[in-house]
Amino acid sequence: MNAPPGNDTFLRALRREPVPYTPVWLMRQAGRYLPEYRATRARAGSFLAMAKTPELACEVTLQPLARFPLDAAILFSDILTVPDAMGLGLYFAEGEGPRFERTVRSMADVEALGTPDMETELRYVMDAVRLIRRELAGKVPLIGFSGSPWTLACYMVEGGGSENFARIKAMALEAPATLHALLRRVTDAVIAYLDAQRLAGAQALQVFDTWGGVLAPHLYREFSLPYLVEIAQRLPRGEGAAKAPLILFGKGNGPYLEELAASGAEALGIDWTVALGEARRRTGGRVALQGNLDPATLYAPPAVIAREAARALDDYAAANGGAREGHVFNLGHGMSPDMAPEHVAALVEAVHAHRGR
Numbered sequence: 070m071n072a073p074p075g076n077d078t079f080l081r082a083l084r085r086e087p088v089p090y091t092p093v094w095l096m097r098q099a100g101r102y103l104p105e106y107r108a109t110r111a112r113a114g115s116f117l118a119m120a121k122t123p124e125l126a127c128e129v130t131l132q133p134l135a136r137f138p139l140d141a142a143i144l145f146s147d148i149l150t151v152p153d154a155m156g157l158g159l160y161f162a163e164g165e166g167p168r169f170e171r172t173v174r175s176m177a178d179v180e181a182l183g184t185p186d187m188e189t190e191l192r193y194v195m196d197a198v199r200l201i202r203r204e205l206a207g208k209v210p211l212i213g214f215s216g217s218p219w220t221l222a223c224y225m226v227e228g229g230g231s232e233n234f235a236r237i238k239a240m241a242l243e244a245p246a247t248l249h250a251l252l253r254r255v256t257d258a259v260i261a262y263l264d265a266q267r268l269a270g271a272q273a274l275q276v277f278d279t280w281g282g283v284l285a286p287h288l289y290r291e292f293s294l295p296y297l298v299e300i301a302q303r304l305p306r307g308e309g310a311a312k313a314p315l316i317l318f319g320k321g322n323g324p325y326l327e328e329l330a331a332s333g334a335e336a337l338g339i340d341w342t343v344a345l346g347e348a349r350r351r352t353g354g355r356v357a358l359q360g361n362l363d364p365a366t367l368y369a370p371p372a373v374i375a376r377e378a379a380r381a382l383d384d385y386a387a388a389n390g391g392a393r394e395g396h397v398f399n400l401g402h403g404m405s406p407d408m409a410p411e412h413v414a415a416l417v418e419a420v421h422a423h424r425g426r
C-alpha cells in the first residue's frame with residue numbers, strides 16, 4: 070500500500086520556504102466545541118483519564134482533522150502533565166479547572182520536587198505521540214508542546230488557575246532566589262519533555278507562555294524571557310528534513326518580539342494585540358510567525374470571518390515582500406467551548422482559498 074501524499078505546508082512555512090497556500094491550525098482545535106470530543110470525554114469519565122489513555126488522546130487529536138482540512142495536528146494533552154509528574158498531584162475540581170494537591174511556596178518545596186522520567190511518569194504522553202504519528206500516517210505533521218517555565222511555575226505556586234497571580238508575583242519580588250530555583254528545575258524538565266516528544270515522533274514543538282504577559286517588563290525579562298531563550302538554545306531539534314522547529318507562543322509577547330526573534334527559536338506565535346505586518350517588520354524575517362486572529366472573530370458570521378482572515382493574510386504578505394511564506398495561520402489564543410464548528414470550517418476554507426490581492 071502506498072502512503073498517501075503528505076501535506077508538509079506547515080513545516081515548509083516554518084522553514085520560510087514557498088508554500089501553495091498559507092497553512093492553518095488552531096490552538097485548542099480539539100476541545101469541547103466538538104460534540105465528538107464531549108462524547109469521548111464522557112466515555113473516558115474525566116479529562117485526565119482521557120489525556121492519560123494514549124488511545125483516547127489519539128482519538129481526540131484526530132477528531133478536528135476528520136472534520137476540517139487542517140494542516141497540522143497537535144498532541145492532545147495538557148501543559149500541567151509536567152508539574153504533575155514532578156509530584157504535585159494534578160486533579161480537576163468539577164467546574165473549577167485544574168488544581169494541585171501540593172504547591173511550591175518555599176525553597177524546601179522546590180527541593181522536594183521530583184525529576185520526572187520521560188519513559189515512566191510521562192510515558193503515557195510519549196505513547197500518545199507514537200500512536201498519533203502511526204495513525205496520521207504522514208497525512209499532516211504532529212506538533213508536540215509544553216508550557217513555558219514561567220507559565221508552569223504560575224500553576225505550581227498558585228496551586229491552580231489565578232485571577233491576579235498574587236502569590237507568584239510576591240515570590241518574584243520578595244524571594245527571587247526561590248523562584249529562580251523553581252524555574253531552573255522546571256526548565257530542565259521542559260527541555261527533557263520536549264526532546265522526548267521529538268524522539269517519540271513530534272515534528273514541531275510549541276512552548277505556551279500563556280502568562281508571560283501578566284508581568285511588568287523588567288520582571289518578564291528576569292523570570293520568563295531568559296528561560297525561553299535557554300530552551301531555544303539548548304533544545305535539540307534534529308537534523309535536515311527531520312528537524313523539528315521550535316515555536317515560542319506568548320500571550321502578550323508583543324513588546325518583546327525583537328528579543329524573542331533573537332532567541333534562536335525558529336518561529337514566534339503571537340496574539341491579536343500586535344498586527345502581523347508590524348510583527349513581520351519588527352522581526353525582520355529572522356523567524357516564521359504564527360497567528361493571530363482574535364478567537365472572538367469565530368463568533369462572527371462566515372463572511373466576516375473570511376474578511377478578517379484575508380486582512381491578516383494580506384497584512385503579513387504586504388510586510389513580507391508580497392509573499393505568504395514564513396506565516397502559519399492560527400488564532401491569537403485558544404478556542405472556546407461555545408464556538409460553532411461551522412465557523413471553524415469557514416475559517417479554514419477562507420485561509421486556504423486566499424490568493425492575495
Ligand code: 1CP
Nearest residue numbers: 096097098099100116144145146147148166230277279403
Ligand atoms: O473540560 C475539559 O475537557 C478540559 C479543558 C481542557 C482542554 C481541552 C484542559 C484543561 N486542557 C485541555 C487541552 C489542552 N491544553 C491542549 C490540547 C491541544 C489543542 O487542541 O490545542 C493544550 C495545548 C493545552 C495547553 C494548556 N493548558 C495551556 C496553554 C494554552 C492556552 O490555552 O493558553 C494552559 C494555560 C493550560 C491549563 C489548563 N488546562 C485546562 C484548563 C481549563 C486550563 C486553564 C486553567 C486556568 O488557568 O484557569
